[in-house]
Amino acid sequence: MFGANVPVVEVGTVPDDGYLLDVREDDEWRAGHAPQAVHIPLHELSQRAGEVPQDRQVYVICRVGGRSAQAVQALNDAGWQAANVAGGMSAWALAGRGMASETGTDPKVV
Template sequence: MFFGQDVPAVGVTEVPQGAYLLDVREQDEWDAGHAPDAVHIPMSELNDRAAEIPQDREVYVVCRVGGRSAQVTVALNNAGWTARNVDGGMQQWAAAGLPMVSETSDEPYVA
């Protein structure tokens, strides 16, 4: 997805190990499958929970395909964070064969 030059982005394989990965999808999407070390703050709760996001390190923002995370990336950068959108979101993450876990007993998948 293309969101212009104002949205810094990285590919899924460029997210550093141990990075702060912020998943902004809704609860049902998170429950179905997510990156093992991701932090879940749905986009709809971001205003109320922004203080939970560290400002002393880069934040990598992911959603399903990259649209919501691009919006969050812009908002965080405008508010003083250093954030990057994860291009292609969890769909690309899964396609790249990167690890995923589920909050259910089912095999993880991208909802």
């Protein structure tokens, strides 16, 4: 599926002040996301890549890791330093990392 050029990091190693890029769809984001994450859906990334800093490590997350792997490959091929967050938001929630929602209800991964 993806080559060895897709670096992977564990959820627990993502620093609280790290640049976390969430590439899930709007409904997934609204249901639950990391409070510090920046939301750019995967289908918008090519047009909005300029919003992603190139001078620091980028941690990319989706629901379980497939879409974020695509984003990491594209970003790294274009000169960024990006890594896929293993297990995505599912692993993030299981690890007890902070979450927020935009729905007024308890955050969840959908």
